[in-house]
Amino acid sequence: MELELIAVGLLLSLIFAGTTGIYAGGIIVPSYLALFLEQPGRIAGTFAAAVIAFLIVSILSRHLLLFGKRQFVVMILCGALCAIVISSALPSLLPETTEFRVLGWVIPGLMANSFRRQGILVTSAAIVIVTVGVYFAGRLIVLFV
Numbered sequence: 225m226e227l228e229l230i231a232v233g234l235l236l237s238l239i240f241a242g243t244t245g246i247y248a249g250g251i252i253v254p255s256y257l258a259l260f261l262e263q264p265g266r267i268a269g270t271f272a273a274a275v276i277a278f279l280i281v282s283i284l285s286r287h288l289l290l291f292g293k294r295q296f297v298v299m300i301l302c303g304a305l306c307a308i309v310i311s312s313a314l315p316s317l318l319p320e321t322t323e324f325r326v327l328g329w330v331i332p333g334l335m336a337n338s339f340r341r342q343g344i345l346v347t348s349a350a351i352v353i354v355t356v357g358v359y360f361a362g363r364l365i366v367l368f369v
């Protein structure tokens with residue numbers, strides 16, 4: 225099921241980006257979010273890591289020459305660092321936040337990169353639309369297969 229959901233997610237992300245010109249946080253992001261849609265703490269943690277990574281790189285860009293591929297790599301690294309911090313440090317500081325974790329290390333960086341290009345609100349809306357579409361498409365696949 226996971227492989228089919230990822231394939232459907234890639235297809236829907238490409239269709240959405242092709243028709244609207246808006247990327248849903250990278251073409252793979254909605255697929256992974258749809259896999260964990262029933263765990264809202266992980267989705268929230270991923271969005272938090274992406275926003276924090278975006279803010280860190282925005283601040284760094286004022287003082288360093290970050291553009292193009294360099295900025296993308298720094299965005300991915302900051303997203304990974306935020307994911308590690310949120311996933312490991314936060315539950316030990318606040319035990320009741322064990323559900324507040326992050327999906328992977330690359331996903332927050334991809335989302336942050338789209339935040340930089342399109343804005344947080346536009347990218348978040350696109351991510352929600354495509355992720356929900358992928359989730360329901362996956363449910364339909366399960367019904368008919």
